[in-house]
Amino acid sequence: MIALLYFVFFFLIYLPISIWVIRKSYCFAKAKYQHGWVGGIVAALIMYNLVFWDWIPVILIHKHLCETEGGFWVYKTPEQWVKEHPEVLGQDWGDSTKTKWENIRKDYGNERWRVWYGPHMYIEYGHKNKIDFTDTISQYETKAVDGKTGEILFISKNFFKGAQIKLWLAEPSRSEGPGCGESEHSGFVKEHNKLMLLVKGDIK
Numbered sequence: 001m002i003a004l005l006y007f008v009f010f011f012l013i014y015l016p017i018s019i020w021v022i023r024k025s026y027c028f029a030k031a032k033y034q035h036g037w038v039g040g041i042v043a044a045l046i047m048y049n050l051v052f053w054d055w056i057p058v059i060l061i062h063k064h065l066c067e068t069e070g071g072f073w074v075y076k077t078p079e080q081w082v083k084e085h086p087e088v089l090g091q092d093w094g095d096s097t098k099t100k101w102e103n104i105r106k107d108y109g110n111e112r113w114r115v116w117y118g119p120h121m122y123i124e125y126g127h128k129n130k131i132d133f134t135d136t137i138s139q140y141e142t143k144a145v146d147g148k149t150g151e152i153l154f155i156s157k158n159f160f161k162g163a164q165i166k167l168w169l170a171e172p173s174r175s176e177g178p179g180c181g182e183s184e185h186s187g188f189v190k191e192h193n194k195l196m197l198l199v200k201g202d203i204k
Contacts, residue, residue, distance in 0.1 A: 006167065018047040054134040058161055058169055061132050065139075065159045066180035072187040074154040078195035081146070081153055085120060093117040093196050117199075120147050123192070136161055136169050142188055144195065153195075156188035 022043045029039025082088065092098070102122075104112040109129030116122040126141040143155035158180050161169050 014047075014051065018044070021047055052168070054136065054166075055168060058132070058134050058136045061134075062137055062159055062161050062180070065137065070157050070159050070180045072154070072156045072185075074187075074191060076151065076153045078153070078191060078198050081195070082198045088118070088120050088199050090201055091118065091199050093121070093199050116147065118147070121145070121195075122147050131159075136166075138162060144188075144192060154188060154191045156185060158185065 022040050025039035025043035026036040027039075029042075030036030033039075098118070100116040102114045102116060104114060104124070106113075110127075112124065112126045114122045114124045122145055124141075124143050124145055126139075128139045129135075131137055131139050138160050140158045140160065141155065144153040145151065146153065160180070
């Protein structure tokens with residue numbers, strides 16, 4: 001249904017009107033100023049920006065955020081942390097019945113919550129919507145934190161594009177752009193899984 005509405009709007013309404021406006025502007029500029037192409041270009045830019053004005057800014061802002069702020073960082077490896085905390089050895093953090101969820105913040109478009117694995121460790125998730133002036137880009141942050149000291153072991157930060165109406169701004173996949181790809185997410189998952197196995201004693 002949505003695809004049909006987009007087809008009707010773009011190909012039966014927007015495109016024909018745009019072509020008509022561009023042709024009229026071309027003819028007017030050619031008759032009055034002998035430079036029809038100028039009128040055509042001005043009209044084309046106006047019609048383009050009526051709908052797609054934020055497309056290029058979103059792409060540039062997203063790319064900048066990914067390259068300057070997005071990524072995955074390890075400050076302390078699971079091996080180092082478990083060595084410093086031998087008291088956690090033998091615990092099964094994979095048992096969801098033993099975890100505790102804590103909401104830190106739940107505003108509209110700005111959420112943060114924690115999953116506690118006992119008093120020694122928690123994973124904190126953060127999500128912020130509409131962080132740019134176009135209200136299109138969202139930030140996702142995930143970090144493993146020492147529950148006693150607040151020290152961050154490893155952290156992943158990603159930025160994604162998304163718009164409910166403007167499908168051309170939606171994220172086609174989570175693998176585009178340096179700092180905003182699957183490598184960041186998979187890096188966090190890898191370290192997290194390793195930590196769980198070390199604590200349980202499945203790997204040494």
